Amino acid sequence: MKLNNYPDWVLAIITGVLVGVAYLPIPATVIIYIGFIPLLHIWLTRSVITSAAMSYLAAITAHTIAFYWMGINQGTTVIIAFLSLAGTVFYLGVFWVLAGVAISFFQHRFKMGLMIFPFVWIAMEMIRSFGSMGFPWGDLALTQVSILPLIQTADITGTAGITFFICLLNGLLYLALTTQERKQFIYGAIGLWMLVFILGIWRLNKIENNSTQSQFSVAVIQPNVNPVQKWDRSFRVELISLMDSLTVKAMSLKPDFVLWPESALPVYLRTSSIRTDIQSHVMRNDIPLLAGTVDRVVDEKGKHYYNGSILLNEDGSYNMYHKLHLVPFAEYIPLSYKFPQLDKLNFGQGNFEHGTEYTIFNAHNKRFGNMICYESSFPRIAKNFVDSGAEFLTIQTNDAWSGDSPGAYQHFAEAQLRAVENRVPVVRSANTGISGIIAPSGKAEQKLAFYEQGIIFGALTFMSDKRHYPGGDVFALLCIFFGLSLIIFEWTRKK
DSSP states (O other): OOGGGSOHHHHHHHHHHHHHHHTSSSSOGGGHHHHTHHHHHHHHHSOHHHHHHHHHHHHHHHHHHHTGGGGGOTTSOHHHHHHHHHHHHHHHHHHHHHHHHHHHHHHHHHSOHHHHHHHHHHHHHHHHTSSTTOOGGGOGGGGGTTSGGGGTTHHHHTHHHHHHHHHHHHHHHHHHHHSSOHHHHHHHHHHHHHHHHHHHHHHHHHHHHTEEEEEEEEEEEEOOOOHHHHTOGGGHHHHHHHHHHHHHHHHHTOOSEEEOOTTOSSSOTTTSTHHHHHHHHHHHHTOOEEEEEEEEEEETTEEEEEEEEEEEOTTSOEEEEEOSSOOBTTTBOTTTTTOGGGGGOOSSOOOOOOOOOOOEEEETTEEEEEEEGGGGGOHHHHHHHHHTTOSEEEEEEOGGGGOSSHHHHHHHHHHHHHHHHHTOOEEEEESSSOEEEEOTTSOEEEEEOTTOOEEEEEEEEEESSOOOOOOTTHHHHHHHHHHHHHHHHHHHHHO
16 A cells, blocks of 8 residues: 555545544454554655644544444434534544644654654544543543453553554554555564563453452442433433332342442432432441432532532431532533533523542442542542542442443443552443443453343453553553653754
């Protein structure tokens, strides 16, 4: 394939298609290893301005394919759903432009664009993950979860290590396509992949051998309720009855803990009389229950609304967690806390406030942290819970808004990454799926399919000897530091 034979816009679209498809829940994981080759060619051979334009085109294509499910949101109008997809796609494209401009600039200035590519991309992913508009969901690591050995470095390097691996493969295969030393770069790419895969198998076996199934069991409820119908007042009695019957069934299994999904009932459960009935099940069976619920707090400043979780304890007490990272334009309007008039904008969103504490719950002497929906895509949130003492993590979500689309499968894969990064079990309850129990190796020990109603019951697997690696952003920061050092070295050398 002679890359110069194709127009730049064709090369950009090819990259967009290859990268976008790699995120879909189909057996296409490996195409990410060649996905950036056409765009790399533009960055290394074209002007900075052309690189910027083609990066944006590639990004729009990739993100539209990978995240098209955002445009089929059942909870809003077609126009708003389309605008949310378009806004996301065009916003995320800016980060690809910044990366492409940087790589192209360093290529023209220092002839080191290919060398700096992995470090720039890691820096871009890290920057993109910060702030109220952070989006770590788009990290390249997500494309590799279906091959478990390839994500086993995540507890040491975080997702940045997997991104580094993917960028290296793209670089080697680009050189194989554009230089005379074709064989050595092909062998180099194959050798790199085999090395990471074999090391991954070794680590996977080591983790599994160092893990034991505990006596601590959980029951996960997946009610499979239409998210729009859930908030219909005429359906309220039926929904309460359904959750009650599923809870009775779950507790008859004698678990140590019961998990409900996000916003399980259309009430403020903490202050609702319905809590008394659920609490009676908890106290009678001596089994704590964590329910997703919206929460309303009234103080001297007025009413405050939160997306939260309530742990109902066996002694009749309860503990609350309020979601820390809300979904922009879905759960709140960014900057509305500074400019309250923004709350008047109506995109069909909730007007929630951010929580402030990493609440650690306790169920039969097992400490755990809970993430609500989108929070589980943020490695830092999961790590902060574990660093605060959580022995396992729970996730409550409602992925029903986009139906049985790639979003639900990508979201479950995010949970698998969090398990590997922290080497703790993860328990996930989703309204319509995918619910599951995930081992510290990232292996899904149990799953309940989308659009299926039921209960998952099982004991959690814990590591018997858990080593504490720096993990988190340490590897990413080292890469950024090393990349900057290369640039400074080249700059001083040329002076």
